[in-house]
Amino acid sequence: MSQCKFxxxxxxxxxxxxxxxxxxxxxxxxxxxxxxxxxxxIVYKAELADQSPVRxxxxxxxxxxxxxxxxxxxxxxxxxxxxxxxxxxxxxxxESFIKREAKxxxxxxxxxxxxxxxxxxxxxxxxxxxPTSETIIHYSFAxxxxxxxxxxxxxxxxxxxxxxxxxxxxxxxxxxFFWQEGHTAHATREEAQEEALLMLNxxxxxxxxxxxxxxxxxxxxxxxxxxxxxxxxxxxxxMMDGKALQMGTSHLLSRSFAKSFDIEYQDKxxxxxxxxxxxxxxxxxxxxxxxxxxxxxxxxxxPPRVAPIQVVIIPIYKKDAEQQVRDAVQELxxxxxxxxxxxxxADDSKSPGAKFYEWELKGVPLRIELGPRDVDNKAxxxxxxxxxxxxxxxxxxxxxxxGSMLDNMHQELFNRAQVKLQGHWNKESKLAIFGPVMxxxxxxxxxxxxxxxxxxxxxSEFKGTIRCLLKENEFNQCFGCNKSSVRDVLVAKAY
Amino acid sequence: MSQCKFxxxxxxxxxxxxxxxxxxxxxxxxxxxxxxxxxxxIVYKAELADQSPVRxxxxxxxxxxxxxxxxxxxxxxxxxxxxxxxxxxxxxxxESFIKREAKxxxxxxxxxxxxxxxxxxxxxxxxxxxPTSETIIHYSFAxxxxxxxxxxxxxxxxxxxxxxxxxxxxxxxxxxFFWQEGHTAHATREEAQEEALLMLNxxxxxxxxxxxxxxxxxxxxxxxxxxxxxxxxxxxxxMMDGKALQMGTSHLLSRSFAKSFDIEYQDKxxxxxxxxxxxxxxxxxxxxxxxxxxxxxxxxxxPPRVAPIQVVIIPIYKKDAEQQVRDAVQELxxxxxxxxxxxxxADDSKSPGAKFYEWELKGVPLRIELGPRDVDNKAxxxxxxxxxxxxxxxxxxxxxxxGSMLDNMHQELFNRAQVKLQGHWNKESKLAIFGPVMxxxxxxxxxxxxxxxxxxxxxSEFKGTIRCLLKENEFNQCFGCNKSSVRDVLVAKAY
Numbered sequence: 002m003s004q005c006k007f008x009x010x011x012x013x014x015x016x017x018x019x020x021x022x023x024x025x026x027x028x029x030x031x032x033x034x035x036x037x038x039x040x041x042x043i044v045y046k047a048e049l050a051d052q053s054p055v056r057x058x059x060x061x062x063x064x065x066x067x068x069x070x071x072x073x074x075x076x077x078x079x080x081x082x083x084x085x086x087x088x089x090x091x092x093x094x095x096e097s098f099i100k101r102e103a104k105x106x107x108x109x110x111x112x113x114x115x116x117x118x119x120x121x122x123x124x125x126x127x128x129x130x131x132p133t134s135e136t137i138i139h140y141s142f143a144x145x146x147x148x149x150x151x152x153x154x155x156x157x158x159x160x161x162x163x164x165x166x167x168x169x170x171x172x173x174x175x176x177x178f179f180w181q182e183g184h185t186a187h188a189t190r191e192e193a194q195e196e197a198l199l200m201l202n203x204x205x206x207x208x209x210x211x212x213x214x215x216x217x218x219x220x221x222x223x224x225x226x227x228x229x230x231x232x233x234x235x236x237x238x239x240m241m242d243g244k245a246l247q248m249g250t251s252h253l254l255s256r257s258f259a260k261s262f263d264i265e266y267q268d269k270x271x272x273x274x275x276x277x278x279x280x281x282x283x284x285x286x287x288x289x290x291x292x293x294x295x296x297x298x299x300x301x302x303x304p305p306r307v308a309p310i311q312v313v314i315i316p317i318y319k320k321d322a323e324q325q326v327r328d329a330v331q332e333l334x335x336x337x338x339x340x341x342x343x344x345x346x347a348d349d350s351k352s353p354g355a356k357f358y359e360w361e362l363k364g365v366p367l368r369i370e371l372g373p374r375d376v377d378n379k380a381x382x383x384x385x386x387x388x389x390x391x392x393x394x395x396x397x398x399x400x401x402x403x404g405s406m407l408d409n410m411h412q413e414l415f416n417r418a419q420v421k422l423q424g425h426w427n428k429e430s431k432l433a434i435f436g437p438v439m440x441x442x443x444x445x446x447x448x449x450x451x452x453x454x455x456x457x458x459x460x461s462e463f464k465g466t467i468r469c470l471l472k473e474n475e476f477n478q479c480f481g482c483n484k485s486s487v488r489d490v491l492v493a494k495a496y
Numbered sequence: 497m498s499q500c501k502f503x504x505x506x507x508x509x510x511x512x513x514x515x516x517x518x519x520x521x522x523x524x525x526x527x528x529x530x531x532x533x534x535x536x537x538i539v540y541k542a543e544l545a546d547q548s549p550v551r552x553x554x555x556x557x558x559x560x561x562x563x564x565x566x567x568x569x570x571x572x573x574x575x576x577x578x579x580x581x582x583x584x585x586x587x588x589x590x591e592s593f594i595k596r597e598a599k600x601x602x603x604x605x606x607x608x609x610x611x612x613x614x615x616x617x618x619x620x621x622x623x624x625x626x627p628t629s630e631t632i633i634h635y636s637f638a639x640x641x642x643x644x645x646x647x648x649x650x651x652x653x654x655x656x657x658x659x660x661x662x663x664x665x666x667x668x669x670x671x672x673f674f675w676q677e678g679h680t681a682h683a684t685r686e687e688a689q690e691e692a693l694l695m696l697n698x699x700x701x702x703x704x705x706x707x708x709x710x711x712x713x714x715x716x717x718x719x720x721x722x723x724x725x726x727x728x729x730x731x732x733x734x735m736m737d738g739k740a741l742q743m744g745t746s747h748l749l750s751r752s753f754a755k756s757f758d759i760e761y762q763d764k765x766x767x768x769x770x771x772x773x774x775x776x777x778x779x780x781x782x783x784x785x786x787x788x789x790x791x792x793x794x795x796x797x798x799p800p801r802v803a804p805i806q807v808v809i810i811p812i813y814k815k816d817a818e819q820q821v822r823d824a825v826q827e828l829x830x831x832x833x834x835x836x837x838x839x840x841x842a843d844d845s846k847s848p849g850a851k852f853y854e855w856e857l858k859g860v861p862l863r864i865e866l867g868p869r870d871v872d873n874k875a876x877x878x879x880x881x882x883x884x885x886x887x888x889x890x891x892x893x894x895x896x897x898x899g900s901m902l903d904n905m906h907q908e909l910f911n912r913a914q915v916k917l918q919g920h921w922n923k924e925s926k927l928a929i930f931g932p933v934m935x936x937x938x939x940x941x942x943x944x945x946x947x948x949x950x951x952x953x954x955x956s957e958f959k960g961t962i963r964c965l966l967k968e969n970e971f972n973q974c975f976g977c978n979k980s981s982v983r984d985v986l987v988a989k990a991y
Binding site for chain 1: 546548549550553554555556557558560561562564565581582583584585586587588589590593605606607608609610611612613614615616622623625632635636639640645651655656658660662671672674845
């Protein structure tokens with residue numbers, strides 16, 4: 002089946018021994034033992050990112066940025082289809098703005114980067130590099146919203162934000178990161194809450210239908226809410242080490258934002274009212290979630306619907322049929338590029354073996370090998386990055402075949418992640434029992450909660466947090482005290 | 497022809513008198529007398545932008561941002577098709593980086609916004625909010641470029657940058673602005689220069705084929721070069737008041753950048769060499785150029801190929817056939833949306849007259865009016881924003897008809913701008929003659945130049961600058977002295 006692999010023009014430099022040796026040197030840390038170390042290496046080795054000279058900031062390399070662009074394209078379309086318009090608000094925010102909403106400043110003050118000098122002079126009022134844009138956007142909302150006719154107002158921006166984080170990790174938590182932040186205003190609380198839930202639902206669809214990541218969604222506990230929100234909805238994934246990753250949030254903001262920024266409109270009866278506001282966002286952290294959810298010992302595995310490269314074509318030359326193969330791969334590349342994101346790796350300075358290694362490391366879903374025999378047979382070998390299967394596919398129907406392979410791969414990735422999620426989902430009634438084992442990568446725990454902060458705080462001893470409130474109500478008692486449980490919660494350590 | 501206009505359900509609030517009155521109040525400044533004042537009002541009235549609480553920064557509103565997104569889509573496609581990859585580099589740059597290249601720091605130091613406090617502490621080394629990214633990108637280039645095999649390296653980023661400008665104007669010069677900045681590295685000077693010219697050419701195509709703006713392109717004089725460039729290519733448009741607007745630039749950088757950032761590679765012979773670098777960019781200033789080039793007394797005129805809305809549909813209700821019209825406009829909207837960017841303005845609270853006014857102000861290329869008679873006749877009236885012509889078009893072939901109307905409008909806009917450009921292009925040999933009249937909106941002057949900075953400096957008395965060196969060599973003598981001219985230059989006042 003895979004004989005093509007060995008029909009290589011053997012060259013001392015690229016003997017199988019030397020490839021093996023090089024691969025051993027480049028070996029990734031054991032993913033089953035130390036996901037965290039594996040992660041820290043793969044993001045750089047696969048060229049998603051590079052280190053930067055600025056504390057906590059990364060360079061997002063073309064391969065990583067292309068992934069983000071694909072995610073953006075999918076989400077941006079849905080943001081527009083659900084009636085939002087993109088706009089752009091200033092990066093720099095007067096310090097006094099951040100201070101207007103009491104809880105907001107309390108939440109963000111420790112993380113701010115502040116411009117104090119500009120144009121050679123000390124500024125009278127320092128400017129904050131936006132950590133999020135509620136305050137400056139609400140300033141505009143106050144200018145734009147005058148009458149009930151101006152509602153709902155549904156705005157989104159794709160932007161960079163800066164939060165001076167103590168501990169950073171590429172994509173998962175960086176000082177500067179990229180995101181979209183939606184900001185909307187509505188006449189009623191019900192409508193605003195519906196909006197927050199609508200966008201939560203869009204995020205869940207993005208995660209599940211495009212990133213192939215099954216998620217748990219629900220409300221945050223009051224202490225875990227966004228600084229200044231009445232309700233924060235979250236969607237979380239469980240990584241392979243059992244830790245939770247918050248993938249994004251959607252908030253119904255407290256009314257004090259509208260009040261602090263004097264957003265008022267005249268309703269149909271002529272009364273002045275404050276609108277109800279929401280905000281919601283997902284970030285480049287989604288890239289980290291993809292890496293952590295699907296990766297394996299060979300490297301990344303890109304979910305096919307957002308993969309920067311869906312198919313890589315590798316020519317297998319033989320000395321007497323080089324031109325024939327060159328023409329055939331070029332023709333195939335042109336054909337497939339009409340429907341898919343395709344890379345032709347015709348670099349003569351590398352052996353096919355070295356290429357296989359590289360594209361597996363980068364997680365390209367499908368690899369096509371094409372040698373002289375394949376030209377004759379009008380068929381090619383396609384290797385599946387997830388299952389490792391190799392399939393001989395006739396060239397005449399290759400487009401539709403690739404289409405189904407990519408769809409199946411998406412489903413396969415989702416199913417595998419679903420199984421892992423279930424494996425990490427435990428149920429336990431008492432913190433004393435599950436607290437100590439959360440540490441041992443057992444995963445997340447569904448348990449009961451009385452609703453009191455005091456019990457929630459007990460989780461910190463084990464570095465756990467309530468990730469979200471669940472719809473279920475299977476536990477009668479709180480995990481931390483003897484009181485009745487109000488509702489079940491999911492507890493885990495988190496990234 | 498335009499009787500539909502009057503078949504309105506008349507309502508006291510929307511009587512023609514009251515509309516006229518409102519329009520008078522909203523009247524734009526006379527564009528033929530004061531373009532500058534007209535510009536300052538139209539960008540806000542047409543909702544391209546809004547004021548912000550941050551000095552020199554604007555909010556780009558959905559209508560302005562959609563225009564930028566359309567420009568981005570066109571240019572991004574070409575950037576990728578010409579072999580560049582998008583990536584993303586940190587917003588904040590260590591101050592020491594900016595200082596590494598002597599001319600670069602000299603050029604940018606007065607305009608820097610500087611973060612001195614972050615995470616509640618004073619930073620050991622201040623961070624500059626990027627005014628441009630050569631320095632931080634070259635840091636990465638030094639990590640990525642090791643061998644001749646790594647060249648050429650062709651990177652682009654879409655980003656926001658901050659320059660603390662003394663005088664600002666919406667889109668034309670703002671403290672924060674948006675742009676793409678391309679950065680490339682090449683083995684030879686010839687190849688780098690070709691790259692700089694290739695991208696200049698892409699920009700010219702963008703301006704002419706999409707924005708309908710005829711441009712003058714060429715090299716900048718040494719004093720007008722980018723801080724640290726060996727050659728700066730520019731493309732400029734002449735606005736309706738005869739002032740030049742630099743629309744974008746493309747640079748062959750001086751070798752000191754590669755040296756300052758230790759970018760070295762091993763060539764095929766094994767020698768260590770510094771590569772040749774380029775950078776090139778266009779900004780949200782292009783929006784200002786569109787406004788200033790095509791606008792008229794009624795407001796904006798959007799070039800059809802990048803217009804946020806290409807066609808607006810306005811229903812003309814009559815009491816006995818309201819539902820019939822509602823259904824017809826909805827059907828037409830659905831049909832046209834498949835091929836064009838269409839807006840259906842079915843807002844019952846506004847009269848057709850008020851809508852005509854608004855969409856003319858916003859410069860939507862084509863306006864379709866659809867009333868009960870049109871439903872019966874299976875034809876609609878289409879008004880052309882540029883010529884004011886109204887054409888009755890059969891519904892069955894409306895898609896292709898709109899296609900040609902938009903194409904013709906693009907050509908018409910380009911031709912009109914071309915005629916204006918020629919009208920502003922003067923030839924004069926001596927500064928003493930053309931200097932004083934440049935002030936009087938006569939426009940740009942082609943003249944001879946000896947190549948000396950001393951003569952170039954004489955232009956400042958009249959607030960003129962050399963906008964670019966021309967290919968022509970029609971003048972024998974320098975405009976400022978008695979020496980021979982080296983080549984012709986274009987002199988003008990500039991935005």
